[in-house]
Amino acid sequence: MTYLGTQAEDLSSPPLPYSKICVVGAGSWGTALASVARRAGRQTAIWGRDASVVEAINRSNENPKYLPGIPLPEGIEATADLAAALDGAEAVLLVTPSRTLREICRQMRPHLGAGVPVALCAKGIEAGTGYLLSEVAAEILPGHQIGALSGPTFATETALGHLTAATIAFQFSYADRLDTASSPAARLALSLGSDFFRPYISDDLVGVEVSGAVKNVIAIACGMMTGAGYAENTRAALIVRGMDEMKTLADVFGGRRETVTGLAGAGDLTLTCSSQTSRNMSLGVQLGKGIPRSHCFDGKPVVVEGEVNSVSVMDLARRMNIRMPICESVFRILHRGADVRQTFAELWSRPIEGERRGLTISIDHPSAIQEGAVM
Template identity: 70%
Template sequence: MGLLFTTDDFPAGAEAKIGRIAVIGSGAWGTALAVVALSAGRSVRLWGRDQALVDDINTVHVNTRYMPDVPLPEGLIATTDIEEACVDADAVLIVTPSNTLREICAQIRPFLGANVPVALCCKGIERGTGLPLSQLCEEELPGHPIGALSGPTFARETALGHLTAATIAFPFSYQDRLHPEQSAAARLALAMGSEAFRPYISDDLIGVEIGGAVKNVIAIACGMMTGAGFAENTRAALITRGMDEMKRLAEELGGRRETITGLSGAGDLTLTCSSQTSRNMSLGVQLGQGIARADCFEGRNVVVEGEINAISVVELAAIVHVQMPICEAVHAILHQGAPIGATFAALWSLPIQAEPKSLGKISINHPAKQSAVNDLAQRMS
């Protein structure tokens, strides 16, 4: 039986339990979430490394590097002092690249109050350990509730106040189930919710995290095929089969398949695979057009999470014996020098399999395997 509660069940002032939020990371998504929290009536401190960027946010009220055309509210305060950002915060949102997360956790640890919830707004799996980012944070920030905020969200649209929905996931204890309004997920949802930003609550943290990590890799695959000249049929197939890879990995790690059909899975996957606003999709398109990786994004050093996630996702899938052929193809192209044409040709000519799990393991040789390989490799060369 599911949880049932309404706002009438919440004790008076429950939403004020999270009054101040620290947002760690002044990129586009961190800035957008700071705007969301401020719009919801919270006090916000936005931390960033770059003093010039922080000064711009505070004085001209624009994130000049990441969202130069989006005016920011004057009440948004940015700082390069991580202690100033974190002290007295009732909740922390971490919005830095996943490969810097251990470092960031170590920096904020001395300044967090007892039991302050920490929500991860970056996506990935730690390379080498195979740890979901929440478990990495549990190691670095013992005693703090660790969760995630994820969903189909482009930063610029969110910052501009376009209607946006996302999932906030934290593990639920027995007490949380008895009093769900007191859970970290519900309290943060109340603190972030506004007329434009609609949060949903989940207790399936691992499912939400796997969806967020894998969708970036699938988006690169969609971009590659789009850049190579293929159209909507191809992208729809990659999205659907990519979602199946997400389901298999999440389920193997204790997540729920239904989570992958929600905002943090299917929603985020569809958005990321459908627009070059996504850096993952954009990178794939450029590579599919034959642009060398060093020349993508006009030679700028742009961090693309899916490029990092491709390594850690494939490593984790191998550890738990889950087949993820699309992710493996992207990994081979990005990190092993495999040619795009031949790699996707081999993917498309894999043995015919059953789609529903109820049919079990079926594997029938593709009737046009060699001609499919030759044709696709030639078309993408």
């Protein structure tokens, strides 16, 4: 184990894993993370609202509603009693959508042991406030270190035990930097690491969170263009330019650009924009084909984080006076009724720019000139 900085040094004490981990949220990703923790040898509890899911996990080591047909390791203790799930937990993995995070944190507060760290495992920005999810959790749970677990991690593949890597990020205090092994990020990484799950440690919580929120919106954009019949060239361009929008927003909030090029940024973005296993990508494909939003997912009320995040991301972009044209395009299509093909034609005909920041240039795009409308 080495110091998280530019110099490596020996540490006097070895890192200690957490004995009991509680997963709050028994959907597909929560169940997959409970599987990760249990396979790593931790005592693992999982809380869920649905009594039938809780009963199935305890009875048959399976979550038939969210991960049907995938066997879970024995010993996961499922419960619908939040106090029971949190009893004795040394670390919490909080897997809840951004829209319910604040209320779940309120419910957790009286049952959470003193100083227990909480890692957020969902991605997004709170609607209305524009807060990063870590800011919401920190507000409701004072005295608890708040972090995030993020990366290119489809729940089904993770639960099946396919080789998976992810980033665990917490802000590092002065004490954490003096003894990295005792930091929540290092201890949680050790607690979850196994022969198939490889965690990496980060102290850039903001960069990880911004990456997770924006990549959902970019994935919808990629889906829209795929559904509308555009090809791989287009998707590759959206991924790379979308990553630039992620870097821009991360910069503003003090995140590091290199975090955006890591697992929680480029890794997760590439995965999410490459497969319809992602609900964000899938929604985009359906919309690109002309399917009305109310008919997507066969009319089922599926929560798509990127759809919610598009509003929050654009609110932040406008407040901070930064340009995020791909996210803006997605927002207009989702929430202003803009046409997919027309919107992306306008996106492509914007003035030609320099690719790197230091190259200040703006030239009217030929197609915009021909049409007589410069975007």
